[in-house]
Amino acid sequence: MWRTIRRVIRSGFINFWRNGAVSIASFLVMTVTLSVVTGILLSQAVLENSLTQIESKVDITVYFTTVAQENDILDLKGRIEKLPEVKEVSYVSRDQALEDFKTKHSGDYLTLQALDEIGENPLGALLNIRAKTPAEYEGVAKFLENTSALSSGGASIVDKINYNQNKVVIDRLTNIIAGARQLGLIITLVLVIISILILFNTISLTIFFAREEISVMRLVGAENKYIRGPFMIEGIIYGVLSAIFTGLAFIPITMWLGTKMTAFLGLDLWAYYRANCLQLFVITLIAGALLGVIASFLATKRYLR
């Protein structure tokens, strides 16, 4: 058993080496396939990063009246935080709101003067609510509508909720984000399937060239596993070498993208690649070896009946 395995592995390596141009062609096609896989994984990271950034810009702000008590607001904050849709709620007090306003308008003399004339703080406190996904703002808004009657001494403490103003934008954004994810997935699947088909064809072709050889091996009385084994080893070699080559080729590519395209992509791909290259390498290595071995197995099947 061990002797057979050893001979099969040795033959696989020798055949790979002696097949020259045919091996190189298969190696290159496999490299293209694995590059497509790596490229897709990287663009998914860029897409996901952009979508997350867009998502994080969506929020609901609840403005309170100037007479609202801090206790009531913090109580509401606690209740909102308990909602399953909510990721975080931040509280901005009246004083903080005034500070923020002053900072924002620090160069605007007229506005600041107007503020001084009023004499007292005209701004109410506010709660900034972030949901886990944009689609969940609807639920948060409903909750707020139902509880906004919440009052101190009969009058509502909520001045306004900006959700309804932003509703159209939020809804459209939610749809666009979901659409972009779906489209990304479809494009990924189509590209991966096309590359796998091309790879299978190439490996079938290399084995087609060896069909005479296979028939001779059968005539000599070799068992199927003994004939097929070296081809499967060759498939694994294509996969491993291509994974290594692809991993190395993406170093200068991501380095360039990282230095030149970070602003455009919204993500430093070079940093991302450095952080994830091991994981990417393992994925392409396993994908390459599996594809190679399965393609060889299927392609030899035809000649071993």
Next chain:
Amino acid sequence: MIHFDNVSKIYAGDTPSLEDVTLSIKPGEFVSIVGHSGAGKTTLTKLILAEEKPTSGTVIFDKHDVHKLRSSKMLELRRRIGMVFQDFRLLPNKTAYENIAFAMEAAGKSDAEIETDVPHVLLLVDLESKMHHFPRQLSGGEKQRLAIARAIINQPDLIIADEPTGNLDPVNTYDIVQILKKINDMGTTVILTTHNRGVVESIGKRVITLEKGRVVRDDKDGKYVI
């Protein structure tokens, strides 16, 4: 050893390639099968190897109906038969040494056996100096000697040589015939198909003549009559 019992082989919708062939070959015999191209010589050898199934009749090899063998038994059968072809059928990506070693590996021989037997058989067919040459680096006669070396390496009970001299010049043809005779002298049964009159007459042994798929003559003394 081999017995054909009323064997016919008809390829789909065609005229019969073999028709009602009945013949026996005893162990140690040297049988030449002659006939024009398309007379059914190659079909006959393919039936022995179970590469083709007969349309009717049975082919017996050592008491076994070769077309009823399970695939594992079939491999065993093929290892007991050494094949030599007109077009050599060597493994192009393997050296002379490796071509023979492969046949031994397929038969489950150990590394030690391979290391001693391969150089020995290459010496026998006078190719020891070309041990590490690939088939493309060998002449026609050398390729055929290599093919014979591969055929005999596992000490088969039977050698089937299908037009082994068809692609060779007279000198190489003579060499190949001498080697086959030597193999037969050592006790191995040989079946040779050919349409070369000189070859048949120089061997001077049993000749079966096929014509349009039928056995028309079976002479004990090496006559080539068509």
